[in-house]
Amino acid sequence: MIVGGIFGLKVAEVSFMPKWRLHNKIASEVGIPEDLATKVNCIIDIEGIHDGREIPKVLLNDARKSYEIGGYDGLRAFFLHHILDRFAQKLLGEAYREVWDKTPRSEKYILKTTLNDANDWINSLKGFEHIGKAKEALGEVTAYIEREYKKVMASIVSEFGDEKI
Numbered sequence: 610m611i612v613g614g615i616f617g618l619k620v621a622e623v624s625f626m627p628k629w630r631l632h633n634k635i636a637s638e639v640g641i642p643e644d645l646a647t648k649v650n651c652i653i654d655i656e657g658i659h660d661g662r663e664i665p666k667v668l669l670n671d672a673r674k675s676y677e678i679g680g681y682d683g684l685r686a687f688f689l690h691h692i693l694d695r696f697a698q699k700l701l702g703e704a705y706r707e708v709w710d711k712t713p714r715s716e717k718y719i720l721k722t723t724l725n726d727a728n729d730w731i732n733s734l735k736g737f738e739h740i741g742k743a744k745e746a747l748g749e750v751t752a753y754i755e756r757e758y759k760k761v762m763a764s765i766v767s768e769f770g771d772e773k774i
Contacts (some may be wrong), residue, residue, distance in 0.1 A: 626694045641686045645679045649686035665733035684746035695723045720758045724751050
């Protein structure tokens with residue numbers, strides 16, 4: 610095991626994603642019912658291709674399913690799930706940068722690039738019947754993340770702080 614990164618994360622040869630417990634905790638803070646967050650987590654992580662946000666057809670299908678089961682809140686849970694997973698990926702990337710003797714980038718960089726990625730996901734939802742609601746839901750979730758990013762990052766890091774990552 611190698612320890613590295615600006616957050617002292619333990620880096621191993623595996624990737625990680627936040628557990629549903631953390632997704633649900635933050636969803637509750639945003640005002641999304643926990644049972645709905647769990648259903649959306651299942652759509653994203655189990656029903657189809659795990660975290661298929663890089664495949665437009667999968668992202669669109671998962672957005673539709675999330676909207677079908679939860680309407681606007683389903684879309685908020687959908688975007689929150691993907692943003693938290695992307696945050697975790699970027700935090701791990703920064704831990705690897707230090708292992709490779711590269712200067713880790715700042716928390717603000719991680720925040721900015723995560724939110725840029727999230728805004729790009731909207732482009733993958735072309736043809737989504739509720740695109741206006743999706744944009745609004747994403748805006749609400751990103752506003753929360755911008756406001757609370759230090760707390761969100763700390764939650765992700767503390768979840769993995771005592772585990773191999």
